[in-house]
Amino acid sequence: MTAPLKASDTTVVNVALDDRAYDIVIGRDVLTSLGTRIAALRPGARTAIVTDKTVARHWLEPTEASLATAGIATARIIVDEGEGSKTYAGLEKVSEALIAARIERNDLVIALGGGVVGDLAGFAAAILRRGVDFVQVPTSLLAQVDSSVGGKTGINSPQGKNLLGAFHQPVLVIADTAVLDTLSPRQFRAGYAEVAKYGVLGDEAFFAWLESNHSEAFKGGAAREHAIATSCRAKAAIVARDERENGDRALLNLGHTFGHALEAATGFSDRLFHGEGVAIGMVLAAEFSASLGMISQGEAARVARHLAEVGLPTKLQDIAGFAQEGLADADALMTLMAQDKKVRRGKLTFILLEAVGRAAIVKDVDPKRVRDFLQSKLKA
Numbered sequence: 001m002t003a004p005l006k007a008s009d010t011t012v013v014n015v016a017l018d019d020r021a022y023d024i025v026i027g028r029d030v031l032t033s034l035g036t037r038i039a040a041l042r043p044g045a046r047t048a049i050v051t052d053k054t055v056a057r058h059w060l061e062p063t064e065a066s067l068a069t070a071g072i073a074t075a076r077i078i079v080d081e082g083e084g085s086k087t088y089a090g091l092e093k094v095s096e097a098l099i100a101a102r103i104e105r106n107d108l109v110i111a112l113g114g115g116v117v118g119d120l121a122g123f124a125a126a127i128l129r130r131g132v133d134f135v136q137v138p139t140s141l142l143a144q145v146d147s148s149v150g151g152k153t154g155i156n157s158p159q160g161k162n163l164l165g166a167f168h169q170p171v172l173v174i175a176d177t178a179v180l181d182t183l184s185p186r187q188f189r190a191g192y193a194e195v196a197k198y199g200v201l202g203d204e205a206f207f208a209w210l211e212s213n214h215s216e217a218f219k220g221g222a223a224r225e226h227a228i229a230t231s232c233r234a235k236a237a238i239v240a241r242d243e244r245e246n247g248d249r250a251l252l253n254l255g256h257t258f259g260h261a262l263e264a265a266t267g268f269s270d271r272l273f274h275g276e277g278v279a280i281g282m283v284l285a286a287e288f289s290a291s292l293g294m295i296s297q298g299e300a301a302r303v304a305r306h307l308a309e310v311g312l313p314t315k316l317q318d319i320a321g322f323a324q325e326g327l328a329d330a331d332a333l334m335t336l337m338a339q340d341k342k343v344r345r346g347k348l349t350f351i352l353l354e355a356v357g358r359a360a361i362v363k364d365v366d367p368k369r370v371r372d373f374l375q376s377k378l379k380a
């Protein structure tokens, strides 16, 4: 693990994908450099900014100002906030607006927002004129440390989350840590679950650092930037060795098989943010690993303790409306998990723990063991 940054530092993490390599630029106020960076990367390109209404209120004008300073023409496409835009209808709206804005092959789409905007705008860019380049400007912690990096783009199907999409890498990611100041504490915490995930899955020293420094990271400043940069480095390394998720990249799904089922059970609503589902899912994955004898109960408790300490939900019972239909039912959760993209012919693949800081891809997990485990957690 590298030493913490000074708050004034800008960090550049490269995602090493040969001719599609790109930089993640991390630091306070780096949004002001967007225009000059795009002008250097794509001289003469026009741009269209895709954003949502809330992000637009805070960050659209500074983004447009940065582009204007560099003499870059831009259009604005504003969608509604939330998963409701990550749909066929949302994709149609953005795609038609990009065509109307005359975004052509050498132009750029700019995704200014959280995970929904990044996935939607990235997918629209992937299919517009069979592929137009795009820039990610993530404005949530979750998007800065996870969804803006690695090229997964897409929309939801009425039958499941992220079931339609494409791998389409951005050409640049601008992660301005100042934009996180306008997030609600709950949104920030939800993103923090993905930060902790990098420690749990592959870096015990980073997890230990988070255990000691999480309050500073929540406050902002150098500790926050260190947490984001370390997370981006971890993700960049995994993506560089397995872009298309044929192997190691699946490790990034730690907590997601359980988490996606919980998100689906709560209707992808504000009852459970994605990161909150990942937090509960990560604890369930750790406890399931312990039930299979892969780690000790103490190690599983260590993961749960840290996430609870920062205020994240860690148990099924922490979900609002838990007792309502669909949640307190192991069979219903199993049905939802069967739609997971990691299911192969009825067998589930889980990301489980061999230690805190070492995750493993475990294939062919017997669904009965998972069901019995969930049943025990529902009674707990």
Ligand code: GLY
Pocket (backbone or CB within 6 Å): 146, 147, 149, 150, 152, 249, 252, 253
């Ligand atoms: N969010 C998981 C991945 O990018 O692979």
